[in-house]
Amino acid sequence: xxxxxxxxxxxxxxxxxxxxxxxxxxxxxxxxxYITGTWRSMRPLRDHDQCTQCLICWIMCPxxxxxxxDGKVKGFDYAHCKGCGICVEQCPVNIKEPHCETGExxxxxxxxxxxxxxxxxxxx
Amino acid sequence: MTSNRSRTFVLGEKKEMVESTYLALxxxxxxxxxxxxxxxxxxxxxxxxxxxxxxxxxSQFVADGTVDTEFVPVESEHAAMSACIGASxxxxxVMTATSANGLALMWEMLYIASGMRLPIVLTVVNRALSxxxxxxxxxxxxxxxxxxxxxxxxxxxGQEAYDNTIQALRIAEDSDLLLPVMSCQDGFITGHGVxxxxxLPDQTVQDFVGQYVANYSLLDVENPVTMGxxxxxxxxxxxxxxxxxxMNESMPIVEAVSAEYEKLSGRPQPIIDTFxxxxxxxxxxxxxSAAGTTRSVVRDLRNKGVKAGVVKPRLFRPFPAQxxxxxxxxCKAVAVxxxxxxFGSPDGMGPLFLDVxxxxxxxxxxxxxxxxxxxxxxxxxxxxPMVESVYDQLMQIRxxxxxxxxxxxxxxxx
Numbered sequence: 001x002x003x004x005x006x007x008x009x010x011x012x013x014x015x016x017x018x019x020x021x022x023x024x025x026x027x028x029x030x031x032x033x034y035i036t037g038t039w040r041s042m043r044p045l046r047d048h049d050q051c052t053q054c055l056i057c058w059i060m061c062p063x064x065x066x067x068x069x070d071g072k073v074k075g076f077d078y079a080h081c082k083g084c085g086i087c088v089e090q091c092p093v094n095i096k097e098p099h100c101e102t103g104e105x106x107x108x109x110x111x112x113x114x115x116x117x118x119x120x121x122x123x124x
Numbered sequence: 125m126t127s128n129r130s131r132t133f134v135l136g137e138k139k140e141m142v143e144s145t146y147l148a149l150x151x152x153x154x155x156x157x158x159x160x161x162x163x164x165x166x167x168x169x170x171x172x173x174x175x176x177x178x179x180x181x182x183s184q185f186v187a188d189g190t191v192d193t194e195f196v197p198v199e200s201e202h203a204a205m206s207a208c209i210g211a212s213x214x215x216x217x218v219m220t221a222t223s224a225n226g227l228a229l230m231w232e233m234l235y236i237a238s239g240m241r242l243p244i245v246l247t248v249v250n251r252a253l254s255x256x257x258x259x260x261x262x263x264x265x266x267x268x269x270x271x272x273x274x275x276x277x278x279x280x281x282g283q284e285a286y287d288n289t290i291q292a293l294r295i296a297e298d299s300d301l302l303l304p305v306m307s308c309q310d311g312f313i314t315g316h317g318v319x320x321x322x323x324l325p326d327q328t329v330q331d332f333v334g335q336y337v338a339n340y341s342l343l344d345v346e347n348p349v350t351m352g353x354x355x356x357x358x359x360x361x362x363x364x365x366x367x368x369x370x371m372n373e374s375m376p377i378v379e380a381v382s383a384e385y386e387k388l389s390g391r392p393q394p395i396i397d398t399f400x401x402x403x404x405x406x407x408x409x410x411x412x413s414a415a416g417t418t419r420s421v422v423r424d425l426r427n428k429g430v431k432a433g434v435v436k437p438r439l440f441r442p443f444p445a446q447x448x449x450x451x452x453x454x455c456k457a458v459a460v461x462x463x464x465x466x467f468g469s470p471d472g473m474g475p476l477f478l479d480v481x482x483x484x485x486x487x488x489x490x491x492x493x494x495x496x497x498x499x500x501x502x503x504x505x506x507x508x509p510m511v512e513s514v515y516d517q518l519m520q521i522r523x524x525x526x527x528x529x530x531x532x533x534x535x536x537x538x
Contacts, residue, residue, distance in 0.1 A: 022241030
């Protein structure tokens with residue numbers, strides 16, 4: 001993760017005379033540096049204690065926004081998660097206790113509306 | 125962002141005039157020869173009347189091994205421009221040609237080429253857009269593309285079509301510009317009309333166009349880049365403003381290339397061609413082949429003592445507003461001849477008229493009465509008597525001060 005985060009996005013505050021002609025992106029990794037987490041209206045939340053680490057959410061996430069460490073899902077990369085909810089749809093685990101964040105029964109990953117107050121830093 | 129390549133030419137560089145060899149060529153073939161001499165890396169094209177002759181002749185040069193161009197016979201004009209964009213993004217020097225509905229099918233890709241700042245040169249052999257189906261000349265095709273971010277040159281003759289093609293490439297590829305250029309000529313009238321065309325020596329053209337070194341190449345694996353990327357609310361506006369500025373600042377580049385080519389060929393390359401305009405009271409502004417007919421009529425009128433003149437813009441995009449205003453501001457009546465209609469504009473005006481009157485207004489020169497004549501749609505002949513009738517109506521406005529109908533038609537029954 002630390003290596004990926006060094007990638008540069010085209011600078012957001014560049015005046016029009018200084019943007020790259022034709023929109024050429026001449027540095028790699030701009031999609032990492034480009035923050036799409038702000039698009040999210042729903043936020044996925046995981047109950048880590050009840051998660052079986054099947055990694056299906058990690059496989060299915062279309063934005064590679066579920067980082068893993070030592071073979072286990074670490075949480076969510078909220079800087080890039082667009083809140084599409086595919087992880088929730090794909091999560092196969094029905095929890096036995098109420099979800100630690102939402103208090104609801106259902107799946108390990110559940111969606112809640114964004115309040116607008118949350119920061120977009122990585123979970124945990 | 126600064127350019128990391130050298131310019132393809134040096135301003136003010138002195139070149140001696142080089143003698144041309146004269147051949148009997150039609151306008152389309154003249155462009156084929158220009159393309160042969162340029163020897164572009166890639167030509168992707170699809171046949172359509174009356175452009176077909178351009179790439180048909182050129183493909184013969186490819187088959188004969190006269191050029192080493194990669195010729196891509198694609199399945200449509202949309203594919204043609206798409207292939208041109210891909211090749212240009214790869215760093216190649218790219219040319220193509222089309223007409224009418226072929227240009228219309230390229231529409232989506234025209235904007236992508238200009239937005240990506242790819243210096244593609246496109247010959248348009250002007251033809252009426254369907255429907256009704258017609259293969260003959262008017263300017264509805266290229267005029268519809270006038271806001272697509274391409275520079276547009278209009279040729280009166282096969283000679284000009286040849287000369288413009290060579291200049292178009294240098295203009296497009298200028299490292300300070302990097303915009304695509306459309307080089308237009310009238311279908312059949314110019315495209316299939318055989319005339320005496322002066323051809324520069326091959327090496328002279330090669331030296332003039334130089335070698336194109338793209339700023340970026342998709343094939344450069346050592347320096348990978350992304351082109352045509354996602355450009356959302358936070359970048360797009362800035363890129364479009366910058367693209368607009370490139371067009372706004374393109375005039376000095378067109379002038380410099382024209383001046384150098386003029387010196388090289390010995391043929392004048394004005395941005396706007398003015399004839400008998402110094403003391404003209406009645407004047408006509410017209411693009412392309414009809415300018416020749418108009419000039420001939422003006423000679424006769426001048427012999428009869430009528431102070432008549434003609435303005436023929438060679439460049440339409442960027443629009444040479446100040447030059448046109450300066451040329452006509454002292455006239456007593458001016459007619460714009462439009463070979464296209466901008467449907468739904470006030471009274472169905474033509475695109476050239478809209479820009480001319482806009483230029484006059486913005487220059488504060490609102491006293492010149494200007495009227496618009498729609499002419500020659502679908503290849504309708506513009507004969508000398510028709511041009512005379514235009515000047516007759518201008519003289520009436522000059523004498524009465526009554527502008528009358530703003531949009532008129534010439535050569536139309538009823």
